[in-house]
Amino acid sequence: xxxxxxxxxxxxxxxxxxxxxxxxxxxxxxxxxxxxxxxxxxxxxxxxxxxxxxxxxxxxxxxxxxxxxxxxxxxxxxxxxxxxxxxxxxxxxxxxxxxxxxxxxxxxxxxxxxxxxxxxxxxxxxxxxxxxxxxxxxxxxxxxxxxxxxxxxxxxxxxxxxxxxxxxxxxxxxxxxxxxxxxxxxxxxxx
Amino acid sequence: xxxxxxxxxxxxxxxxxxxxxxxxxxxxxxxxxxxxxxxxxxxxxxxxxxxxxxxxxxxxxxxxxxxxxxxxxxxxxxxxxxxxxxxxxxxxxxxxxxxxxxxxxxxxxxxxxxxxxxxxxxxxxxxxxxxxxxxxxxxxxxxxxxxxxxxxxxxxxxxxxxxxxxxxxxxxxxxx
Numbered sequence: 047x048x049x050x051x052x053x054x055x056x057x058x059x060x061x062x063x064x065x066x067x068x069x070x071x072x073x074x075x076x077x078x079x080x081x082x083x084x085x086x087x088x089x090x091x092x093x094x095x096x097x098x099x100x101x102x103x104x105x106x107x108x109x110x111x112x113x114x115x116x117x118x119x120x121x122x123x124x125x126x127x128x129x130x131x132x133x134x135x136x137x138x139x140x141x142x143x144x145x146x147x148x149x150x151x152x153x154x155x156x157x158x159x160x161x162x163x164x165x166x167x168x169x170x171x172x173x174x175x176x177x178x179x180x181x182x183x184x185x186x187x188x189x190x191x192x193x194x195x196x197x198x199x200x201x202x203x204x205x206x207x208x209x210x211x212x213x214x215x216x217x218x219x220x221x222x223x224x225x226x227x228x229x230x231x232x233x234x235x236x237x
Numbered sequence: 238x239x240x241x242x243x244x245x246x247x248x249x250x251x252x253x254x255x256x257x258x259x260x261x262x263x264x265x266x267x268x269x270x271x272x273x274x275x276x277x278x279x280x281x282x283x284x285x286x287x288x289x290x291x292x293x294x295x296x297x298x299x300x301x302x303x304x305x306x307x308x309x310x311x312x313x314x315x316x317x318x319x320x321x322x323x324x325x326x327x328x329x330x331x332x333x334x335x336x337x338x339x340x341x342x343x344x345x346x347x348x349x350x351x352x353x354x355x356x357x358x359x360x361x362x363x364x365x366x367x368x369x370x371x372x373x374x375x376x377x378x379x380x381x382x383x384x385x386x387x388x389x390x391x392x393x394x395x396x397x398x399x400x401x402x403x404x405x406x407x408x409x410x411x412x413x
Contacts, residue, residue, distance in 0.1 A: 076294060080294050109329070111349070113325065114255060114328065115253060115256050115259070115298075115325025115328070116259040116296045117259055119326065123329050123330055124333050139322060143296065143318065146293050146299045147302050147314065149293040149295070150289060150290050150303045150306075151303065153289045153292065154307060157289060168407050168408075169403045170289075170403075171371070172377070172406015173289075173292060174281075174285050174288035175368075175371045175402055176381070176402020177284075178370075178371045180291065180398060181363055183385045183388040184360060185361040187389065188360055189357050189361060192354060192357055198357075201355065202361065205361075209366075210265055210362035210365040216255050216263065216269075220257075223358075227351045228352065229351070230351065231347050235343075235347055
């Protein structure tokens with residue numbers, strides 16, 4: 047007698063999260079996500095709470111990266127909307143930004159209160175210099191894959207020159223560079 | 238006051254829709270608006286606000302509500318938060334409904350790949366802009382370069398790099 051071959055049991059899915067669970071999940075994410083929330087978001091939604099499977103997460107991330115706005119912000123909206131409609135989306139995004147908003151304003155108030163103290167000024171000057179260093183490092187990491195494509199490198203360099211060098215406003219710069227870049231990509235994709 | 242709030246709404250609403258690549262892509266434009274055009278603060282103060290936002294947990298767009306708070310108090314926070322997170326979120330919500338239809342289309346891949354070099358350029362421009370605003374002395378420029386080198390080469394946690402920078406600042410590197 048042949049035993050029916052059953053596929054591996056799918057990872058048990060929980061019930062879709064409630065509005066309160068959405069708020070709570072993203073609240074924790076907002077509180078704990080230092081220096082990049084996205085890896086934590088994956089762990090929370092895919093591994094711990096199992097709201098999404100790995101493919102659904104990657105698919106939604108693709109959408110969030112395609113649209114303007116912070117990836118994790120868009121992710122909170124998309125996940126909230128998926129499970130609990132507009133209310134869910136609002137709960138998720140409010141949960142995500144609630145704690146960080148309180149923390150940045152508290153830090154801002156501290157800075158305002160003590161910025162005349164030379165020691166505090168020095169601390170914040172060092173902090174700002176380090177924050178700029180983190181951005182430089184991030185820029186280096188995202189720019190590294192571009193080195194194989196001369197066209198992409200030229201477009202990125204033109205963007206740096208326009209925005210950081212000439213300090214041109216962003217809307218016309220994007221309106222000029224984005225279509226050129228997309229057209230170049232389209233041309234390169236054609237045989 | 239109303240005109241200030243209106244200006245905040247306009248500036249951050251526009252930034253919201255331009256933020257391809259997230260919060261780190263729009264820093265030069267934010268600085269251009271709040272420092273150069275409106276003169277709400279100096280470039281150095283803007284750099285400090287950005288650093289505070291980096292030191293806080295959460296998404297990398299938290300400098301926006303902080304600017305709102307600095308310019309117009311709690312009402313400013315409300316206005317900038319809605320303006321920064323509202324338009325892009327609505328757009329994402331509408332796109333989610335259409336996503337099933339367009340995610341596998343060839344044009345979607347081409348547009349996304351085509352936007353990538355622009356996003357990279359914007360992030361690099363942000364890094365240069367913030368370094369220029371923050372590195373008022375050679376010592377601070379050295380801190381920026383050291384943090385950039387270490388965090389590019391190692392997996393050092395960003396928060397530790399920030400604490401290190403703050404400590405170096407306290408030691409008086411800012412005055413060199």
